[in-house]
Amino acid sequence: MRYFVDRRENPKGKSLGNRQRFVKRARNRIKEVVDRSLKDRSIKDLSTGETITIPTKGIEEPKFFNDGRTGKKDRVFPGNKEFIPGDTIPRPEGGGGKGQGKEASEDGEGQDDFSFTLTRDEFLDLFFEDLELPDMVKKSLTDVKNFQTKHAGYRTSGTTSNISLVRTMRQSLGRRTALKRPKKEELDQVEEEIKELEAKSRLGAKQKARLEELRALHEKMLRKRAVVGFIDPIDVRYHAFEKVPQPNSKAVMFCLMDVSGSMGEREKDLAKRFFLLLHLFLDRRYEYTEIVFIRHTHVASEVDEETFFYGRESGGTVVSRALDEMKKVQRERYPTDIWNIYGAQVSDGDNTSGDSGNCISLLNNDILPFVQYYTYIEVVDENEMEIVRNGEGGSSLWKAYRQVREGWPLFKMGKIAQAGDIYGVFRELFAKDLKGAS
Amino acid sequence: MTKQDTQPLFTRSEWTFDLMSTVYDAIEDIAHNDLGLDTYPNQIEIISSEQMLDCYSSIGLPLMYKHWSFGKRFVRDEHSYRRGYAGLAYEIVINSSPCISYNMEDSSMAMQTLVMAHAAFGHNHFFKNNYLFQQWTDAEGILEYLSFARDYISKCEERHGRERVEDILDAAHALMDQGVFRYRRPPKLSKEALHKKVKEREEYEERTYNDLWRTVPVNEEEKEEPDPSEVERKKRREMFKLPEENLLYFLEKNSPILATWEREILRIVRNIAQYFYPQKQTKVMNEGCATFVHYTIMNRLYDKGLITEGAMLEMLHSHTSVVFQPEFDDQRYNGINPYALGFNMMTDIKRMCMDPTDEDREWFPDIAGNGDWRATLLDAWANYRDESFILQYLSPHLMRKMRFFAIHDDANKSNLEIAAIHNNAGYRDVRNALAESYNLSLQEPDIQVMDVNMKGNRTLYLRHRVKNGVTLYEAQRDEVMKHLKVLWGYEIVLRGLDQQTNEEIYMATTKTSFD
Numbered sequence: 009m010r011y012f013v014d015r016r017e018n019p020k021g022k023s024l025g026n027r028q029r030f031v032k033r034a035r036n037r038i039k040e041v042v043d044r045s046l047k048d049r050s051i052k053d054l055s056t057g058e059t060i061t062i063p064t065k066g067i068e069e070p071k072f073f074n075d076g077r078t079g080k081k082d083r084v085f086p087g088n089k090e091f092i093p094g095d096t097i098p099r100p101e102g103g104g105g106k107g108q109g110k111e112a113s114e115d116g117e118g119q120d121d122f123s124f125t126l127t128r129d130e131f132l133d134l135f136f137e138d139l140e141l142p143d144m145v146k147k148s149l150t151d152v153k154n155f156q157t158k159h160a161g162y163r164t165s166g167t168t169s170n171i172s173l174v175r176t177m178r179q180s181l182g183r184r185t186a187l188k189r190p191k192k193e194e195l196d197q198v199e200e201e202i203k204e205l206e207a208k209s210r211l212g213a214k215q216k217a218r219l220e221e222l223r224a225l226h227e228k229m230l231r232k233r234a235v236v237g238f239i240d241p242i243d244v245r246y247h248a249f250e251k252v253p254q255p256n257s258k259a260v261m262f263c264l265m266d267v268s269g270s271m272g273e274r275e276k277d278l279a280k281r282f283f284l285l286l287h288l289f290l291d292r293r294y295e296y297t298e299i300v301f302i303r304h305t306h307v308a309s310e311v312d313e314e315t316f317f318y319g320r321e322s323g324g325t326v327v328s329r330a331l332d333e334m335k336k337v338q339r340e341r342y343p344t345d346i347w348n349i350y351g352a353q354v355s356d357g358d359n360t361s362g363d364s365g366n367c368i369s370l371l372n373n374d375i376l377p378f379v380q381y382y383t384y385i386e387v388v389d390e391n392e393m394e395i396v397r398n399g400e401g402g403s404s405l406w407k408a409y410r411q412v413r414e415g416w417p418l419f420k421m422g423k424i425a426q427a428g429d430i431y432g433v434f435r436e437l438f439a440k441d442l443k444g445a446s
Numbered sequence: 447m448t449k450q451d452t453q454p455l456f457t458r459s460e461w462t463f464d465l466m467s468t469v470y471d472a473i474e475d476i477a478h479n480d481l482g483l484d485t486y487p488n489q490i491e492i493i494s495s496e497q498m499l500d501c502y503s504s505i506g507l508p509l510m511y512k513h514w515s516f517g518k519r520f521v522r523d524e525h526s527y528r529r530g531y532a533g534l535a536y537e538i539v540i541n542s543s544p545c546i547s548y549n550m551e552d553s554s555m556a557m558q559t560l561v562m563a564h565a566a567f568g569h570n571h572f573f574k575n576n577y578l579f580q581q582w583t584d585a586e587g588i589l590e591y592l593s594f595a596r597d598y599i600s601k602c603e604e605r606h607g608r609e610r611v612e613d614i615l616d617a618a619h620a621l622m623d624q625g626v627f628r629y630r631r632p633p634k635l636s637k638e639a640l641h642k643k644v645k646e647r648e649e650y651e652e653r654t655y656n657d658l659w660r661t662v663p664v665n666e667e668e669k670e671e672p673d674p675s676e677v678e679r680k681k682r683r684e685m686f687k688l689p690e691e692n693l694l695y696f697l698e699k700n701s702p703i704l705a706t707w708e709r710e711i712l713r714i715v716r717n718i719a720q721y722f723y724p725q726k727q728t729k730v731m732n733e734g735c736a737t738f739v740h741y742t743i744m745n746r747l748y749d750k751g752l753i754t755e756g757a758m759l760e761m762l763h764s765h766t767s768v769v770f771q772p773e774f775d776d777q778r779y780n781g782i783n784p785y786a787l788g789f790n791m792m793t794d795i796k797r798m799c800m801d802p803t804d805e806d807r808e809w810f811p812d813i814a815g816n817g818d819w820r821a822t823l824l825d826a827w828a829n830y831r832d833e834s835f836i837l838q839y840l841s842p843h844l845m846r847k848m849r850f851f852a853i854h855d856d857a858n859k860s861n862l863e864i865a866a867i868h869n870n871a872g873y874r875d876v877r878n879a880l881a882e883s884y885n886l887s888l889q890e891p892d893i894q895v896m897d898v899n900m901k902g903n904r905t906l907y908l909r910h911r912v913k914n915g916v917t918l919y920e921a922q923r924d925e926v927m928k929h930l931k932v933l934w935g936y937e938i939v940l941r942g943l944d945q946q947t948n949e950e951i952y953m954a955t956t957k958t959s960f961d
Contacts, residue, residue, distance in 0.1 A: 071922060075918060084782070
């Protein structure tokens with residue numbers, strides 16, 4: 009007795025639940041790698057990249073098993089060449105020996121190192137964990153897209169409000185023609201002829217016959233018209249609508265960062281996370297987002313991301329040069345009628361004395377008039393949490409920017425000291441937009 | 447009918463269900479009428495490679511509860527498969543009635559033929575006839591039981607939260623190897639209806655035990671050691687049926703802290719461990735039997751002209767790589783290949799039956815030259831496990847052929863010593879040593895519950911009988927003990943005592959300060 013069963017169409021991914029449990033379990037280890045990978049991957053890569061490969065060491069499932077390095081035992085191997093009883097051979101590397109040791113390490117210690125791939129969502133979830141985004145926002149960042157309803161042809165069912173008259177009539181006409189429904193003109197013509205004949209007082213035999221014929225015809229036509237309706241339910245057509253991703257306009261994000269000596273690993277890492285969040289946010293709102301990286305010391309230049317975050321530049325700090333550069337790049341490449349322009353500046357707040365005034369005027373006169381939004385983030389020392397919490401006092405730049413803020417609602421500023429602060433600040437800065445989005 | 451006037455059953459590599467059906471009949475004819483195999487009905491399922499990965503990860507069972515370790519296995523297998531580090535098995539076969547085997551859709555018709563002969567007849571016959579499987583597993587009930595287990599655990603997750611269930615499963619998995627009855631036969635797997643009764647009885651038992659526990663005052667004057675008086679000890683031993691080697695069973699019955707559903711989970715894990723226990727003891731025989739059967743059937747099909755030379759070559763290629771045994775100094779050496787050892791031994795038995803040498807007559811007077819290799823093998827398949835099979839049938843001829851040698855490994859010495867080789871003086875020693883290495887009671891640590899402190903802090907006392915000075919791997923031992931504590935609720939003490947001298951070799955405990 010036997011059966012053959014074709015299971016190929018059965019659902020795959022039976023182990024999805026197990027995989028989710030595993031990722032949850034391995035979370036802490038994976039998280040480390042996610043954090044590390046943040047340093048090695050570019051902003052765009054992170055937000056669009058589907059996968060990341062992760063070496064995971066030992067998610068142990070301990071068991072009682074014999075330690076191959078202890079005690080006395082006899083083992084058997086195949087392939088003797090020259091040994092004779094009593095020979096001694098040095099113990100092979102690794103002490104434990106392979107024999108039983110191998111079996112024991114199958115699920116235990118041993119070489120259990122393997123790598124696997126996180127999906128984009130899994131990755132983003134883990135990444136955002138640090139930023140402490142509320143789940144709702146996380147969701148909208150990772151999967152919601154804006155849709156617009158678009159016309160997508162016709163269908164035979166729908167709601168009355170969606171009836172397409174033109175289409176319905178066209179269907180009706182076709183059907184009437186095909187089924188030879190007598191037209192109104194034809195009917196009128198027959199009726200008129202009947203009237204004419206009836207109006208005559210005397211009719212010849214020929215005319216009488218004609219009248220009979222016409223009356224029969226008339227009746228037949230009426231019947232036919234009753235059977236083949238002018239509009240039949242099957243003629244009715246409805247407009248069909250479809251949700252299509254909204255054709256979004258473009259956005260450009262200017263990342264301005266102070267890279268003078270005081271901006272260390274930590275500061276750049278925080279800056280990167282902030283820029284990343286901003287990029288994901290813009291990426292969600294606009295079909296197409298570009299990033300311009302501008303770094304500055306006492307000079308400013310547009311650079312690629314690599315140089316932006318990893319370059320080892322040093323020198324004095326003249327913030328206004330960066331604003332100048334932003335203005336220049338915008339004039340050259342990003343006309344305001346096509347581009348939505350966003351600016352984000354990260355600095356530790358140090359500036360050459362006297363330059364802050366230049367910054368104020370550049371922002372007021374040249375930059376803020378064309379941007380959608382401009383944020384200034386100050387990275388402060390971890391010990392200065394107090395300043396983050398309550399202080400309006402701060403660096404010279406911070407003080408200068410406070411004046412700018414008075415006149416421009418689209419200009420926002422905030423302070424961060426560690427990764428956990430980023431989202432809070434971000435949310436504050438973009439509160440209105442986020443509310444609208446979620 | 448001669449070979450010339452028979453048409454081969456297939457000439458191309460694509461398979462169809464009709465074709466498989468025809469080939470199945472041809473295989474069945476040889477298996478039953480020529481080899482005398484006795485099999486469960488077969489259910490052959492065609493699956494995709496992705497589904498094969500799914501199967502793998504849940505230890506080859508078609509229905510399994512959810513647990514992160516299966517996800518880990520999936521992730522690992524998938525990775526090595528996608529990278530091409532490892533191929534997928536061509537088949538997975540399940541000890542159930544009907545006997546379910548999974549064949550991969552990407553296999554060629556020749557491979558499907560090989561796989562059907564191997565799994566649907568070789569393994570199937572072994573499952574149905576080997577005494578261990580007959581006595582210890584319930585082929586009819588297993589699928590139903592697994593489906594019960596899966597549903598039960600998922601209900602527990604809903605009701606008590608995934609995390610709590612995971613804690614229990616983690617702990618139970620850590621003790622899986624200590625969750626089998628080695629010497630007495632376990633009760634049959636209960637079907638769901640029966641199951642309810644069992645559960646009611648257990649609840650009653652639990653209540654009575656709890657009465658005992660309730661009388662125990664836990665106070666500051668806790669005694670470290672259980673009451674040493676002989677009368678008390680005897681009483682405890684009777685009550686807890688000590689010593690008990692099945693740790694999961696002991697915890698399921700006696701743990702003072704587990705809820706009924708938690709006990710049920712232990713029971714599920716224990717039943718699955720028990721179900722796999724015969725497979726662990728018969729790797730060489732089971733794979734050997736399946737390999738010998740497919741090899742014999744392939745050759746018969748070819749002799750009858752039912753398969754083409756091309757198909758035969760393809761199968762032989764696969765067969766050869768399955769039974770390949772690298773030598774100990776080969777890069778690829780990864781222990782003794784059970785397919786190779788089993789197949790070689792069975793081929794050797796056939797040789798001894800049909801064409802014995804004087805040596806064979808001396809060593810195997812019962813079977814040498816008896817002329818009936820079929821019956822001899824059927825008998826071996828039915829009545830042995832790896833250890834006893836090797837002890838009974840490994841011949842000097844094969845030991846020479848595989849150039850076996852035994853090494854004595856004493857951890858206290860820096861050198862390994864060659865204890866015996868394949869010569870007259872060494873045959874018995876090599877054979878004994880090889881058989882011992884398949885003796886699970888030697889290979890797996892012997893850990894038993896010895897005592898419980900009932901009037902004090904409820905410490906659980908375990909004993910590890912240390913054989914030949916082989917101790918436990920410490921890092922993992924301590925982790926397992928933490929899991930044990932999760933299930934027992936109180937401290938655990940594990941003593942390693944030398945099997946012969948009863949001398950204490952080590953002591954491990956979950957107590958943070960031990961004085």
